[in-house]
Amino acid sequence: MDVAMKTLVFAFLLTFVIERSSAVECYTCTSVSTADSDTCANPVDGTTLTTTCAGECQTTFTYLSNSITSVTRACVLTCIESDPMSGLGGDTDCCSTDKCNSESVSSQGDGDGDDGDSCYSCTWPLEDNCKIPDDTTRTCSGSKCSKTTVHNGDDLTSVTRACNAACSTSDIDFFGVKTETACCEGDKCNNAVYSVVSFVALFMSFIAAIYHTAL
Structure with missing residues (x-):
């Protein structure tokens, strides 16, 4: 067997091993029924259909007027989470262990967006209490909190705090x-006060330290 053939076989085996090691078994079904007896609304091990793929498990609950109208479970290459807005739209959850997409319809909220973390939601300089959040700063609910800062050189020009799916x-x-955008999960976790240390200040401190050491 020549070198090229050995390389090809090795690459094939490596791909096979990687795919097998990253494979996950997920419940796979779609139903417009939300009854407890429905095996897609409430998966039953050994009864509800499953699929194995090299990706993630996904569950999407579709809401209309704060009520779940359908549920879809799948095995997908890439899963993107989302939340319904004001009781309308899809609530998609992602996970990566075998049959982890088993959450039942009865365990879900009403889709009003209040099931996630509480995050600060504001923009500075439009809102004075956004640069340093306090009890008067506006909040919102979402799966993840974020804080975005914009600097022009060393000068802070804006701070935006928000909640996101x-x-x-x-x-x-x-x-x-x-x-710069930072993400976090947890109640009001995007409360960090911005911090900027000037490179010039660091450099001058370094020079001063060397100077004092030399004396």
Whole structure:
């Protein structure tokens, strides 16, 4: 067997092992019934259909006027969580262990958006109590809390706190304007006060330390 063939076989076996090691078994079904006896609304091990895939388990409860109208369970490559807004839309949950998408219809809320964490929801400088949150700062409910700060050089120009169905941490520097977004989970966890330490100040402190050490 030549080198090229050995490499091809090795790559195939490696792919097979990775796929098997990351495979997850999920309940897979769709139902417009919310009755306790429905095996999709309330999965039953050994009865409800399952599928194995190299991805995540997903459950989506669809709401209309604060009531669940259907449930879909699936095995997907990539799962994105979402929340219903004011009792309307889809509530999607993701997980990554075998048959983890088993939450029943009866365990769900009414889709009014109050089932998540309480997060600060405001923008500074439009709101003075947003730069340093206090008891008067507005709040909202969501799966994840976020805080976004914008700096122009060393100067803070804005702070935005919000609640989100999904959140991605980012750090973007565009010609000296730096936008940073931090995500967290927990009641009012996006309460951190911004902190900026000037590079010049750090450099001067370093020089001063060396100077004093040399004396």
